[in-house]
Amino acid sequence: EIVLTQSPATLSLSPGERATLSCRASQSVSSYLAWYQQKPGQAPRLLIYDASNRATGIPARFSGSGSGTDFTLTISSLEPEDFAVYYCQQRSNWPKWTFGQGTKVEIK
Amino acid sequence: EVQLVESGGGLVQPGRSLRLSCAASGFTFDDYAMHWVRQAPGKGLEWVSGISWNSGSIGYADSVKGRFTISRDNAKNSLYLQMNSLRAEDTALYYCAKDIEWELLGKGAFDIWGQGTMVTVSS
Numbered sequence: 001e002i003v004l005t006q007s008p009a010t011l012s013l014s015p016g017e018r019a020t021l022s023c024r025a026s027q028s029v030s031s032y033l034a035w036y037q038q039k040p041g042q043a044p045r046l047l048i049y050d051a052s053n054r055a056t057g058i059p060a061r062f063s064g065s066g067s068g069t070d071f072t073l074t075i076s077s078l079e080p081e082d083f084a085v086y087y088c089q090q091r092s093n094w095p096k097w098t099f100g101q102g103t104k105v106e107i108k
Numbered sequence: 109e110v111q112l113v114e115s116g117g118g119l120v121q122p123g124r125s126l127r128l129s130c131a132a133s134g135f136t137f138d139d140y141a142m143h144w145v146r147q148a149p150g151k152g153l154e155w156v157s158g159i160s161w162n163s164g165s166i167g168y169a170d171s172v173k174g175r176f177t178i179s180r181d182n183a184k185n186s187l188y189l190q191m192n193s194l195r196a197e198d199t200a201l202y203y204c205a206k207d208i209e210w211e212l213l214g215k216g217a218f219d220i221w222g223q224g225t226m227v228t229v230s231s
Contacts, residue, residue: 001170030214031215032214032215034216034217034218036153036218038153043203043221043222043223043224044145044153044203044218044221045221046217046218046219049208049215049216049217049219050215050216050217055217055219056219087152087153089153089155089217091213091214091215091216091217092214094167094212094214095158095167095168095169095212096169096170097155097158097169098155099152099153099154099155100152101152102152102153
């Protein structure tokens with residue numbers, strides 16, 4: 001099973017700051033990686049797919065990069081609505097698709 | 109409006125069965141693969157099972173393989189999850205999710221999610 005390790009577990013930042021979230025895979029997943037945002041009491045929301053493609057309707061401040069084992073989700077300037085938990089997911093090893101444990105972005 | 113609505117959750121004793129349903133609307137259901145993803149209380153996301161557009165390809169997480177069965181009825185725009193031999197560790201909010209692809213490919217992601225149906229396994 002491919003293990004995804006997200007870091008940091010919690011990121012404390014202020015609105016307007018840049019957020020950099022990491023997702024590291026235990027083996028190569030090529031570019032088969034997606035990022036999701038989840039707010040309390042809500043379903044997850046797709047942000048990025050295939051490592052760097054923004055989903056429909058996602059603001060340009062969200063960007064994804066990486067390939068192989070190291071991936072990054074960057075939020076260029078945090079808006080109040082961006083404080084949430086973020087998950088990465090790999091789809092490289094069918095049917096053993098896995099999610100990372102999540103990174104919480106909280107208001108400092 | 110694109111929508112997924114799950115139903116069928118509830119409280120069930122260990123070892124018993126439950127069938128979840130997901131009603132899709134607002135998109136061409138049989139153009140896309142579909143999935144079940146669960147989230148235990150206070151925990152992260154776990155992919156459970158996926159099915160391709162024509163049911164030709166199906167997969168399960170190791171944690172549910174042999175106990176859960178995914179199916180779909182394209183004529184009814186519906187996805188199902190038959191859960192047998194339920195365990196306490198199956199307690200979770202179960203989400204139905206639409207894939208952006210029609211097959212179970214490496215590329216792609218889950219772009220539409222329902223609000224989930226809660227399954228509690230307890231005596």
